[in-house]
Amino acid sequence: MTDRLYIFDTTLRDGEQSPGCSMNIDEKLRVAHALATLGVDVIEAGFPIASPGDFEAVHRIASEVKGPCIAGLARAARRDIERAAEAIKPAGERGRIHTFIATSPIHMQAKLRMSPEQVVERAIEAVRLARALAGEVEFSAEDAGRSEMDFLCRIVEETIKAGAKVINIPDTVGYMTPDEFGQRIRTLIERVPNADQAIFSVHCHNDLGLAVANSLAAVENGARQVECTINGLGERAGNAALEEIVMILRTRSDRYDIETGIDTTRIVPTSRMVSQITGMPIQPNKAIVGANAFAHESGIHQDGVLKHQKTYEIMTPESVGWTTNRMVLGKHSGRAALRARYAALGVELDDNRLNDVFTRFKKLADKKKDIFDEDLLAILSDESEVNVERIKLVSLHAASGTGDTPVAAVELEIEGKLLKATAEGDGPVDAAFKAIKSLVEPNGKLLLYSVNAITSGTDAQGEVTVRLQDGNRIVNGQGADTDIVVASAKALISALNKLPDMHAKVVHAQYSGV
Ligand code: KIV
Numbered sequence: 140m141t142d143r144l145y146i147f148d149t150t151l152r153d154g155e156q157s158p159g160c161s162m163n164i165d166e167k168l169r170v171a172h173a174l175a176t177l178g179v180d181v182i183e184a185g186f187p188i189a190s191p192g193d194f195e196a197v198h199r200i201a202s203e204v205k206g207p208c209i210a211g212l213a214r215a216a217r218r219d220i221e222r223a224a225e226a227i228k229p230a231g232e233r234g235r236i237h238t239f240i241a242t243s244p245i246h247m248q249a250k251l252r253m254s255p256e257q258v259v260e261r262a263i264e265a266v267r268l269a270r271a272l273a274g275e276v277e278f279s280a281e282d283a284g285r286s287e288m289d290f291l292c293r294i295v296e297e298t299i300k301a302g303a304k305v306i307n308i309p310d311t312v313g314y315m316t317p318d319e320f321g322q323r324i325r326t327l328i329e330r331v332p333n334a335d336q337a338i339f340s341v342h343c344h345n346d347l348g349l350a351v352a353n354s355l356a357a358v359e360n361g362a363r364q365v366e367c368t369i370n371g372l373g374e375r376a377g378n379a380a381l382e383e384i385v386m387i388l389r390t391r392s393d394r395y396d397i398e399t400g401i402d403t404t405r406i407v408p409t410s411r412m413v414s415q416i417t418g419m420p421i422q423p424n425k426a427i428v429g430a431n432a433f434a435h436e437s438g439i440h441q442d443g444v445l446k447h448q449k450t451y452e453i454m455t456p457e458s459v460g461w462t463t464n465r466m467v468l469g470k471h472s473g474r475a476a477l478r479a480r481y482a483a484l485g486v487e488l489d490d491n492r493l494n495d496v497f498t499r500f501k502k503l504a505d506k507k508k509d510i511f512d513e514d515l516l517a518i519l520s521d522e523s524e525v526n527v528e529r530i531k532l533v534s535l536h537a538a539s540g541t542g543d544t545p546v547a548a549v550e551l552e553i554e555g556k557l558l559k560a561t562a563e564g565d566g567p568v569d570a571a572f573k574a575i576k577s578l579v580e581p582n583g584k585l586l587l588y589s590v591n592a593i594t595s596g597t598d599a600q601g602e603v604t605v606r607l608q609d610g611n612r613i614v615n616g617q618g619a620d621t622d623i624v625v626a627s628a629k630a631l632i633s634a635l636n637k638l639p640d641m642h643a644k645v646v647h648a649q650y651s652g653v
């Protein structure tokens with residue numbers, strides 16, 4: 140009988156820990172709905188004790204997203220576990236507390252300053268408490284890759300006794316090689332006497348580029364849950380990429396007689412949504428989801444593929460959600476078609492939301508003939524900003540040309556007040572940014588500015604991502620428009636709207652700074 144591998148997605152927790160990848164609550168909800176449509180088994184929705192925003196996001200996902208189990212992360216500490224339990228409560232029996240404590244000598248000595256004995260005690264207490272408060276409990280031995288094997292066996296045995304149904308073995312620092320990691324999983328399953336009472340899981344980081352290989356080695360040796368993220372997002376070099384693991388298992392089913400519940404045709408749309416929301420571009424040669432993953436450039440390859448697709452393609456682009464017929468809607472399309480297309484993208488719109496999105500869609504269709512899926516997702520990105528729109532762009536005029544000094548004039552509505560500024564800059568975007576920034580404070584340090592054409596053609600919408608830093612806080616903003624300067628201004632404003640203390644400058648003389 141074919142075995143089942145559980146896919147635990149941690150895009151919203153470990154993925155969100157990537158520098159600059161923080162998402163607001165609406166964005167997290169959109170990703171969570173997309174993950175449910177994709178068919179993941181578990182969504183790790185966040186770390187509820189980390190902040191009120193994290194708590195709220197986990198709570199809303201637990202209330203609104205049906206299907207997958209919803210997990211909340213908690214250190215092995217009473218307050219963390221109680222907070223996680225409260226956050227996942229609306230998911231009922233589908234709620235999981237994922238509690239962890241470090242087990243490697245270096246982490247126990249230098250970070251926790253606890254003896255191995257104390258760590259075992261703390262882990263047992265944590266699992267018992269979590270068991271009393273949630274439907275499911277997962278225990279992780281942080282830095283298991285560098286932990287001593289005897290100690291790891293002991294803590295795993297004790298936490299299973301205490302009620303953990305899933306035991307996660309993370310390679311927290313991405314140090315393992317596939318052989319040794321696979322062996323580690325095999326040894327645990329063979330040596331821990333009650334191993335048959337839990338599912339073994341792995342969570343591999345990609346510091347040496349081995350996260351996917353290590354995860355597969357673990358699966359070959361008995362692991363039946365893999366923790367991974369869309370596009371391989373995650374701390375430092377990221378986590379194992381969900382799309383790669385799933386497609387390896389499917390494409391090489393001759394080697395791995397194991398199934399997942401993933402609808403692989405949802406992979407590309409989900410990957411694009413995550414990239415768009417986090418502002419993390421996908422490298423073109425990224426396996427499965429990169430723009431070039433199925434592009435054949437050399438004549439020999441093109442000739443081969445035309446004669447027989449399998450000459451150079453081991454899977455079809457359609458099987459992972461790349462569609463050749465991507466033109467979907469135009470200005471004559473109606474509400475029903477729009478709703479149906481969003482549903483196909485994994486986004487359900489109720490009547491109110493449909494009306495709002497339809498108005499935006501019509502505005503765009505007036506400017507652009509063909510509306511692609513990417514355009515539809517960009518409309519949603521713009522829409523999610525509406526909820527936190529303290530600054531609104533009222534108008535923007537920019538002028539530039541060879542030999543002229545670029546200049547921009549903006550009108551913004553900030554918390555009900557209409558404010559205007561003009562500025563010169565090194566280009567029209569720079570001028571627009573200077574004008575906008577002259578009206579608000581704090582206005583953050585620009586860490587990243589990136590522009591992508593969402594679709595092909597000169598009428599394509601430009602999609603801009605802006606990343607700002609204010610003190611310890613890093614925020615992303617996105618904007619899309621057929622006019623690149625307007626898209627840039629929208630992206631900057633969307634990022635400014637996420638800075639909690641942002642307000643209009645008290646004195647705002649007309650600015651014409653150069
Ligand atoms: O990398 C890690 O060890 C983690 C744990 C919290 C599972 O993210």
Ligand code: ZN
Binds near residue numbers: 344374
């Ligand atoms: Zn991790």
